[in-house]
Amino acid sequence: MSLVTQFLSQIHQQVRNQQGDLLRSWLQVEPESPKQYHDLAAELRARFSRQDAIDKVVEDALPQLDDLPEGQATAWPGLLAFLKDYLTYWRDVDFTDLLGAHQLLSGLVNSCSTAFAHPTYGSMLLQVSMSLSETLARLTMNLNRRPDLTRRLRVVDDDNRKSVAESSAEIIQKIFTTCLTDRTGTRTSKPEGKRVGVYMFANLVLKLLFAVCLPLLSFALRCLQFIPWRQELVVLCCSSYYDHASNRNFTLSKCRRTQLAKMIFVNIESISPPLSLYPAAQRVTFLYYLGRFNFSNHHYNRAALCLQEAYLQTPPPLVSHRCNILTYLIPSNLLLGKFPSDTLLSRPEAQSLKPIFLPMCMAIRSGNFIQFQSHLAAHETWLFEKGLLLSLSNRLRPLLWRSLARKTFILTYVPPQDASSRKAATLDLSHLLTVATYIQRRLEGWLPGNPTALHRPSQANPLLMQALRNNVQPFAETTLAPPPGGPRKLRPNEGLIWGNAMVSYEDIEMTVATLVQQGFMHGFIAHSQGRFAIIGAKAKGSPVLAGWPNVWQTIKERRYEDDFGIDQVPGWVTL
């Protein structure tokens, strides 16, 4: 009896007995499969070079029966098509040709998904579908790291071009949909049948969608070094994490990836069983990707909720998983005004992240834009590749401005002599303008004019001496020396307002007004006096406490629309 016939007879038996686990271990596709599979391939090449020969041997070995004893199953057309593709795969596959192997495997997983959709017997292919999908995902990731190969796939029609990863994700998504729409059991009962696979397949699709973004972003970063308007490209590229360059002119368009990920979460939200009914590994993986999806869409609180739960549910020995989760959890919380504690930063999983995030926290605390920008620049590549750069460089600015205004107030405020004075404590906006102008100059490379004096502030009246020496020139020239080679050209996000644009009084007034509107500063702007007046200093016991409320408390207590729950995360189904 030929090897092919023996193989099919075993498969027939497993199908009859509905042994899904055995089917998985028999239907292997990896190049590392045992020697018998390679012998099978050789036999197929020698004796079954014609497709009709394969069709016949499969149909003969797996007859479709009508009368079946209780508990037994029969072959169905979808299964036969899948097995024909399986034998074709082994006959034609050349593991040295990754693109060809990917194409064959894609076809095989596609026909497996069709067979899996059979309402009665399809569920016996759950494990096979999972194992084949995992192999397809692995192969896709490998291919994705080989742009020299995937470039060959590019076609003239840019609009219809799909990346290798996208097409793989779409195939696996079909299996996910079959699992999700299976009607076995109720929504909240223990998952049975195909519903067991809902989160397994969702995670696999999400893994592909997120993994493929990285090479694109790296590619974009490399491009930026040669394009004068590179900042604009960064902004475009990062603001839509899933966007990709769809043609040679780098026009960035919304692509299918966003839609595919969104579709998965929307479908899960509508009909999936609760996440808590699934094994821990699936729960954590799903929450990790849901967190990253929300981070990419600027829903930092939702991201933090998902990632926090993923972190807490991951056992401490799994350091690399916890490190990956913290990579997004720490920035999510930073943006919400929650900084990592010493306890967290001393954990093993935080060791590689501490040098990134700790100096960032220190810069935000003191409103030190100079330190903040130089730290971002030092870690720009890593932050960019992680998809964190734009969020952190833009959306942390309100917190930096808040701290800078607070510090300026502390340094300049003189409490009234009369304790019973009813005069409101105020911050002179011209002081903030002075400080901001100084910072902008420093960002442009200006150097402190009298660095020794800076370190001796307690000396007798140095300010007056310096001012007199310079004959009352504008302060920037008295305190700073111009950079020897001229001011540094700043990219838009490197300047305090926009690149090398000088900070104006209007900028300051608008920034403070925005902070007041966001609730990060409590008071009002006395426009005619050019001051920010603090409300409620007496009640709080201090103008600083009243004028600069706690950031996280402010965000938490903001008024939201009635149907918006701050602790609700769409896509996270709870009991």
Next chain:
Amino acid sequence: MASTTESKPTEPEQLNANEQKPEQKHLALGEDDEFEDFPIDDWPADQTEAAQRNGETKHLWEESWDDDDTSDDFSNQLKWVVGSLLVSTLLLTALSLDFRPRRRFR
């Protein structure tokens, strides 16, 4: 052909074994970009932090982080800058004042 032994369901002992040999390597940045598959499919909740402290995480995050220190280098720079401005303004005001005696109409 393929092995016919069934894969055993995950035992909690497997994780305990893992726990005894915690993954000590400290990952350098850029390494291990992808969220790898977990070595096991399920583990009991009591092996996680979620079960401890009732999931309380306040010890992991600082919500009050404002910096009142004015003796650091950055604060000193700002003091200098604001101080210079104040002195400049005072001097400018002083110099622009006209101290000459005013003529009276006769």
